[in-house]
Amino acid sequence: MTQPRALLFDVFGTVVDWRSGIARDAAPILAAQAPHLDPHAFADAWRARYQPAMEEVRAGRRPFARLDTLHRENLEAVLRDAGADPAAIGQATLDHLNRAWHRLDPWPDAVAGLVRLKARFVIAPLSNGNLALLLNMAKRAGLPWDAILGAEVAHAYKPRPEAYLRTADILGLEPAACMMVAAHNGDLAAARACGLATAFVPRPAEHGPGQTEDLAPAGPWDIVATDFCDLADRLGCPPA
């Protein structure tokens, strides 16, 4: 592996802890409107609709729609599935809850690691989140991205090859000069198939105490790091 020029980060699960953040912001709304719904189970159910919604776009059955839109549709569906009435909750509350994805907290090592990595590399998200979602998240959490990239800019959802290849092209870089950083083996496999370098950073608490997937590397990734600070060490970044 030659040294990459740009590090591209998966975000949900890799940079931020979506499950705790969604449960935190949903808890007071569920307590008032659907008290039988456990906030973490609600977060899991909302997230379970994420891949099927994007698959409609990836398969060409639906024009590209940004993730805020898919999340909003899925929110109403998951509430109805649980026997709650979205209309009784109200549009303003639903809109606010939908933006909980903009208010997720980073894992404890993420900001410190990114600051070190930014001194040597271009750093950007390559997420299925839309640009405003990722921007608002970064502004709130202090994620020091050089640019906000991902599905909305590439106009394709991961793991479609276009998501990776168009991002490299927009950066003016060969795929091999880009390294995908993710906690998900599937994302890295798709990136590697497009010629990107790969770094696996496991996040064993992403799915809560019962997590069984993505606990260990499942491919020939260029780097396996315990967290973003370890990644900075392995890529030769000076200490903070």
Place this chain on the structure above:
Amino acid sequence: MTQPRALLFDVFGTVVDWRSGIARDAAPILAAQAPHLDPHAFADAWRARYQPAMEEVRAGRRPFARLDTLHRENLEAVLRDAGADPAAIGQATLDHLNRAWHRLDPWPDAVAGLVRLKARFVIAPLSNGNLALLLNMAKRAGLPWDAILGAEVAHAYKPRPEAYLRTADILGLEPAACMMVAAHNGDLAAARACGLATAFVPRPAEHGPGQTEDLAPAGPWDIVATDFCDLADRLGCPPA
């Protein structure tokens, strides 16, 4: 005017001094290959082909092409116009010179002003420059953008309304929550027609000592500021 949420900046001329930067990087190449060409006159001639090249895209006579591509075509044309042979200069040298647009220096107040503005607002370029150009420029010059927006992300060149309206939509904001900051009255007029707020920051040295245009505000702009630090003052940002 209500307080904006996002400040969107024109870049060439407003944030960076393109004329001096292009002349600086062109000088050694011209000295070796086309010694009759004055570096500042060369910069002016290259820039003079900028609007006509984009107009091909705006008018629909050509599919969207990023500015690096248009600059590269214009570079060969301006050299040929001056009687120089691009082939004799060589592809690697031409490619390097084309990226002089990635290496422009900011006006002296720009970084300090942007740092103050970033603490209170989302700040992003809304430039006709492509994403890699703006990103490489920011990385070199320390421009602390929250995101890199502009023609490539909006898929439309200013002053087409789509360039402004799609940028606001991508940010999840109403046009009125966005303020266009520019040294060019024409850019502000187009932004205002789309409902954006406007701030004029004159750059009387943009075109060198003979500048006659854009020396004063020519419309009912919401703010007229002498530089980016004055803009931060006028928008109520705390001192550095």
